[in-house]
Amino acid sequence: MADEALFQFLHSEIIQYVNSAETGESENGRCVSKLENMGFRVGQGLIERFTKDTPRFKDELDVMKFICKDFWTSVFKKQIDNLRTNHQGIYVLQDNKFRLLTQLSAGKQYLEHAPKFLAFTCGLVRGALSNLGVRSIVTAEVSVMPACKFQVMIQKI
């Protein structure tokens, strides 16, 4: 069992690194997508380990419930607080106390830095879903930290 502090430090160090490597115009977008891609790989790997012994999922909603409950608990030690869907392939996962933001701020301070701290996790979710056979686009939004919403748009092929 690794310690949580270690992951948090590593996570912020990765953000720091990606940020310093990117300079120029499209800097912010590129930085976010780099972090997102890293998260994607990690999500793919994690889901393989987590779902080794679980039965198959019935449908898309079942998959999403798994992400909100078991996957979130394994990674962030709490469940998603609220899952909403329009039943047309859009899901909104709300976490009222997102672990990677709790150290950052409780309110609107540093709001402009929040996207960097969410990019990795967006990738994590996308990677996890992708290995469960669900193609998606995952974005995050924050209005007041440490609460945040992840929006999952399922891509129909």
Add this chain to the structure above:
Amino acid sequence: MSRQSNRPTDSKKMNSELFTLTYGALVTQLCKDYENDEEVNKQLDKMGYNIGVRLIEDFLARSSVGRCHDFRETADVIAKVAFKMYLGITPSVTNWSPAGDEFSLILESNPLVDFVELPDNHNNLVYSNLLCGVLRGALEMVQMAVDVRFAQDTLRGDNVTEIRMKFIKRIEENMPAGDE
């Protein structure tokens, strides 16, 4: 149909696979960004240093370890308390130099390298080099300049992973100017 997830009981403990895989993703990214392995090693060490500088605060706050009186005590704290707290392993401390300023940490297993294989074209990559930086950074914050390097690595076919630590000097605390 309820799924059982084996939840860790300790609130500070988390899924170490997340850490391992995240670290793997970082190394992969660094290998893409830099041409040669030496540069990657340097970056990992630098990032480790930044982590160590902050991690020591967390460690001292949570472990209630006091000041160490000699390097042997430091070695014990690192192996028995710090490694156990953060990585869940207890390396053994061996190979003391006669002067008592150098020792080795032997890691039977290295959590960072689960599911890792080194490709042939990365012969000089020290995969877990972050650890060296962490140790160096943390000890610097408690006034110890040390040199840390990997002497053996299971990823390169050695039987164990060995981290060699050498005490260089005690860092003098600088008095702020005019504060006598």
